[in-house]
Amino acid sequence: MSSVLRAPLVGVGVALFEVKPNKTFRLVRQTVTAPDGKYYFNNVHPGQYVLRIGGINYPLKVGETQMQDIPVIAPPRH
Numbered sequence: 001m002s003s004v005l006r007a008p009l010v011g012v013g014v015a016l017f018e019v020k021p022n023k024t025f026r027l028v029r030q031t032v033t034a035p036d037g038k039y040y041f042n043n044v045h046p047g048q049y050v051l052r053i054g055g056i057n058y059p060l061k062v063g064e065t066q067m068q069d070i071p072v073i074a075p076p077r078h
Helices: none
Strands: 013-019 025-032 047-053 056-062
Antiparallel strands (some): 013 025, 013 047, 047 056
């Protein structure tokens, strides 16, 4: 078993889109990643969303919680 240390992705654009009933998207929030690679969106209502990170889309569902960690598995960078 080996472990690969990866540097955080800094300054990467992150956008959150709500998936509307007609399957179109509405931009809800956008930001860039911090020096530690983290980003936050406040006041996001429960629903179906697409998270776009640096041009790659990830479908996700937001539930009724104060804070929610959403794991994103990114392809390896070469």
